[in-house]
Amino acid sequence: MLSDGGFTSGEAIGGRLRISRAAVHKHISYLARQGVPIHRVRGRGYRLASDVHLLNEQVIRQSLDPGIWRQVKRLVILPEVDSTSEWLRRQSPASLPGLVCAAEAQTSGRGRRGSDWIASPYRNMLFSLGWEYDRWPQSVTGLGLATAVAVLRALRALSITGVDIKWPNDLLVDGRKLGGILIDVSGESDGRCTVVLGLGINVHLDARDAARIEQAWTDLRTLTGTVVDRNRLIAHCVAQIIPMLDQFGRCGFPAFRAEWEDHHAYARRRVRITAAGEAVDGLVLGVDDQGALLVRDNAERTRRFVGGDVRLRALA
Amino acid sequence: MPLTYTEIAEIVKLIDASSLDELVIEIGDVKLAVRRKAEPPPGGGTAPEFPSADPAPVSSRPTPAEGSGTAGEPAVGAADPAATAVKGSTAGDLLEVRAPMSGIFYCRPSPDADPFVSPGDVVHKGDPLCLVEVMKLFNTIHAELDGRIVEVGAEDGQLVEYQQILFVIEPE
Numbered sequence: 276m277l278s279d280g281g282f283t284s285g286e287a288i289g290g291r292l293r294i295s296r297a298a299v300h301k302h303i304s305y306l307a308r309q310g311v312p313i314h315r316v317r318g319r320g321y322r323l324a325s326d327v328h329l330l331n332e333q334v335i336r337q338s339l340d341p342g343i344w345r346q347v348k349r350l351v352i353l354p355e356v357d358s359t360s361e362w363l364r365r366q367s368p369a370s371l372p373g374l375v376c377a378a379e380a381q382t383s384g385r386g387r388r389g390s391d392w393i394a395s396p397y398r399n400m401l402f403s404l405g406w407e408y409d410r411w412p413q414s415v416t417g418l419g420l421a422t423a424v425a426v427l428r429a430l431r432a433l434s435i436t437g438v439d440i441k442w443p444n445d446l447l448v449d450g451r452k453l454g455g456i457l458i459d460v461s462g463e464s465d466g467r468c469t470v471v472l473g474l475g476i477n478v479h480l481d482a483r484d485a486a487r488i489e490q491a492w493t494d495l496r497t498l499t500g501t502v503v504d505r506n507r508l509i510a511h512c513v514a515q516i517i518p519m520l521d522q523f524g525r526c527g528f529p530a531f532r533a534e535w536e537d538h539h540a541y542a543r544r545r546v547r548i549t550a551a552g553e554a555v556d557g558l559v560l561g562v563d564d565q566g567a568l569l570v571r572d573n574a575e576r577t578r579r580f581v582g583g584d585v586r587l588r589a590l591a
Numbered sequence: 592m593p594l595t596y597t598e599i600a601e602i603v604k605l606i607d608a609s610s611l612d613e614l615v616i617e618i619g620d621v622k623l624a625v626r627r628k629a630e631p632p633p634g635g636g637t638a639p640e641f642p643s644a645d646p647a648p649v650s651s652r653p654t655p656a657e658g659s660g661t662a663g664e665p666a667v668g669a670a671d672p673a674a675t676a677v678k679g680s681t682a683g684d685l686l687e688v689r690a691p692m693s694g695i696f697y698c699r700p701s702p703d704a705d706p707f708v709s710p711g712d713v714v715h716k717g718d719p720l721c722l723v724e725v726m727k728l729f730n731t732i733h734a735e736l737d738g739r740i741v742e743v744g745a746e747d748g749q750l751v752e753y754q755q756i757l758f759v760i761e762p763e
Binding site: 582 | 694695729730
């Protein structure tokens with residue numbers, strides 16, 4: 276009722292829901308306090324801000340190919356959660372494969388090791404997907420990089436281009452961060468491996484929240500000039516990630532390496548890498564079959580970086 | 592001064608990487624002797640940095656020397672250095688939990704949280720022990736049996752090598 280663009284009176288809403296106008300007012304006030312951008316004009320009623328699409332399972336499902344949808348065992352949409360990946364990790368391992376959790380807001384979204392991922396409620400795409408392999412895939416370390424490739428494919432399917440990957444799996448537009456990926460894996464030595472893949476993309480950030488982000492950022496609205504429906508965005512990402520996971524299980528990262536390199540933000544660039552307190556200047560050569568970054572240092576030696584707290588920046 | 596299990600493992604690793612055939616160390620009343628088998632171990636003892644499909648290798652070992660009082664006898668019949676055992680108490684097998692991949696070791700789920708486990712803690716099969724991060728992929732290592740943590744082999748935030756001992760667990 277609130278999302279059709281026009282104003283709906285409190286009386287009409289109350290009539291539909293069979294509650295009083297006062298109760299409508301109370302509920303709307305609650306939603307507004309939760310950060311739902313609802314406009315209220317005296318004498319006309321309420322409407323949702325025109326650029327906001329609430330997450331909706333039906334819209335996501337309708338945007339998905341039935342073959343892919345069959346592999347989504349369950350889709351859970353939460354108004355607020357600590358983090359979608361943490362939520363998935365609390366579920367029973369048996370329920371994890373094909374379980375998708377999307378949220379309007381995260382209270383403690385994770386970047387790498389406690390770096391906050393600041394996300395405006397209703398203005399970011401935040402979801403996690405669970406998966407399982409019967410045995411550990413070859414080069415599982417490259418799974419985050421392969422996920423970045425899948426997300427770029429999803430964006431291209433929505434005619435969104437101009438997004439690069441910063442090693443290992445940050446999504447960048449002209450050096451500004453658009454989104455990020457975190458992967459949690461666990462398993463036993465008998466071979467089973469469970470995966471929780473978490474993805475965040477800035478869709479149309481609120482200026483106040485954006486001011487708190489400490490690094491150069493961007494969002495899809497800046498890139499495309501329009502507000503992308505987050506439901507369609509989730510659907511397209513899921514539609515690319517599930518086949519990627521399937522192929523990754525069979526072929527590992529080598530199957531995605533060339534495409535990753537095609538979108539590498541620092542390909543053949545001179546960079547400074549700081550890892551374990553040591554700074555190395557060199558020329559980026561690319562990534563290997565495990566997804567490790569290869570850099571030729573000034574002494575012409577090839578250095579291999581596997582991550583942890585590796586900081587990377589381009590030199591002029 | 593008793594040697595810890597991790598220290599013994601480190602010594603073995605150093606010998607493995609060296610050209611030494613035999614090493615005898617005496618510290619006070621502790622004597623440690625390690626002898627290399629005539630045949631080098633397959634692969635020359637150098638492991639690939641990333642295993643293909645080996646998530647959380649766990650190997651069972653005889654109990655190493657515990658406390659200075661039990662040491663003194665040199666190890667007998669030391670073979671492949673990677674499997675060298677030191678004669679000592681054999682109260683039961685200890686279990687090593689080794690790094691499934693080279694990466695950063697984290698002993699706590701997030702920087703401001705308590706450690707997953709500490710020495711002396713009793714753990715149950717499936718309990719998380721630590722995280723190893725590589726390229727923003729966080730691998731949670733779980734206990735594969737019930738037991739007691741004897742030793743934590745790495746510091747929080749430390750780069751660990753493939754197959755490095757992360758925990759020693761005494762099964763219960």
